[in-house]
Amino acid sequence: MRLLALEASQNSTYYISRYQQVEEFGADLCVLNGEGTEGTWPEDRYRIVGSKHIDDIIAAARAWHAQQPFDGVLTFSEASVTAVAAVAEALGLPTIGFEAARTSRNKLLMRQAHEKGGAAHPDYRFVPELEDALRAGEEWGYPLVLKPTLGAASNFVFRIDSPDEMRERFPQAVDGIKDMAWFTMEADGLDLGPHGLIVESFLDGREFLIEALAWDDEVYLGSIVDRVTVEGDTFDDDVHHAPTSLTPDEVAAVHDVVRTGAWAQGVRRSALHAEVRFHQGRPYLLEIAVRPGGGGLDHMARVSAGYSPIEAVMNVARGVRPEVDHYTPTGVHTAAMCLISRAGRIQEITVPEEVSGSSQLFFFKVTAGPGDVIKRPPHGNNILGFLGATGTSFEDAMSTATELAAQIRVEFTD
Structure with missing residues (x-):
């Protein structure tokens, strides 16, 4: 299995851990960045185009494909789903198609599709x-x-x-x-x-994050995660819990709206990240993205529901139906949070060994580093990273996650 991962413009080293997972799951992964940094991936499987124009990216991908054929093209970046669709079409490889990718990327076009397709939306x-x-x-x-x-x-x-x-x-x-x-x-x-x-x-009810799969005539909800943050006037995705608290009837209603929305967006074969919020007892779509959710949601899906979004992406990219069934929780409780700090330029981040080596963590990733500028609303929405813990209940897992996160120290230059 030879796959090509693509970023039109490299998002630092954010997706390297996911690229490593792709290889752990058995693929020979090559990485092509339109604009990028040398040394990001092993030299024999990494190329930088030097331009993020789609014509240049397609030309580079086509030349590489002619030398060493790929079985599929994928991305984990929301900013590259349209580029991947265009490249896959040019190479004659499986793709959702550019129009479906564009509709799934642009929130206005997405809403228009939901309206036309009869999917509940604000x-x-x-x-x-x-x-x-x-x-x-x-x-x-x-x-x-x-x-x-x-x-x-x-x-x-x-x-x-x-x-x-x-x-x-x-x-x-x-x-x-x-x-x-x-x-x-x-x-x-x-x-x-x-x-x-x-x-x-505004939708005033509970919010849920779903890792799903569209495959021909069905959409499968692989994982459902509760968003448990008390929000203000901005929308940090900072605390999540799985397995979901939804009842079987509510899960069925969520399944219906996600399936209707995916089909309305023209998506027939793709890994999906859906966000749904209830309003007056009914689920409405916030969005359906044609890539896995960020942060540790892929790990959360495997631990809490036995579903692997990364493997789903790999298989869809090469036109093979992933192993997936309808949502079945494992019974393992998980709590995950974004690591959020004040705004400023980072001087140093200190992570004690008791945190990084904790056996109760199922996911831990620091995405910021010295010299990075953290912007907070209204100027931006940067975070330090992600942390997720397991427990015997949500309260137990959340307590562990909170205690571990509190031990991480961040110093700023200003």
Whole structure:
């Protein structure tokens, strides 16, 4: 099994641990970055194009494929799902197709697809100007959610509770999305749809993160994770628990809305990361991405539900149906959190051995390092990393995760 992993613009070393998992699961993995850093992956299986224009990326991929054929192309980056679809099409390899990838990347196009396909979703409106957003508030009332069409990781996503807050947050979001990494890392030369802001009606219930698989006439929910954060006016994905607290009837309702949404987006064969929130007892789609969820959600899925999103991506990339069935929890309790600090430039991060070597951790990853600048809302949404622990209950696992996270020390230069 020879696979090609692609990033139009390299997201530092964020995906290296996932590339290593791909190899542990039996693949010969090559990595192609449009723009990237030397020495990121073994030299004989790593190439940098020197450009993030899609024509240059396709040309480099095609030349490599002619020398040593690939069985499939994949990415773990939200900012490269469209590029991967274009490259796979050019190489004649399995792909969801560019249109489905674009619809699954751009939140406005996604919402339009959900509306057309009958998938439950919040009210939405594209808002090129502040006046458009204020008009939506007048018509729908508050709170509203303001978000980028081409965002990720909750960057510049705000809960808006009043016209005054909209007047404050809207220009912050407009300025922020201009050089937001999740937009600038996209391949050049692709029509990604409108780059701007939308407002959505607020959904007031519980939120759930799902790792799923679309395969022809069925969608399988491999893993369901509860988001248990008490949120404010920003949306940090910072505390999760599995197995889910959903009842069997609620799981069935979530399955229906995810399946309807995936088909509405034109996705027939893909690993999926779906986010669903309940409102007045009914599940609504926040989004369905055509890649696995970030952080430690892939580890959480394996531990709590026996489902491997990474292996699913590998098999889908080469056109082979992954081993998956409908959601079946293992009974192991897990709690995971984002490691969040104040804003500033990092001088040093100290991780005691009692943390890194803890047998109760199922996942631990520090993604920031000395010299990195941490931005917090409203200027960005950077974190230090992720930590997840197991336990006999959610309370037990959460207590362990919290105690271990508290031992990590971060020093700043300012």
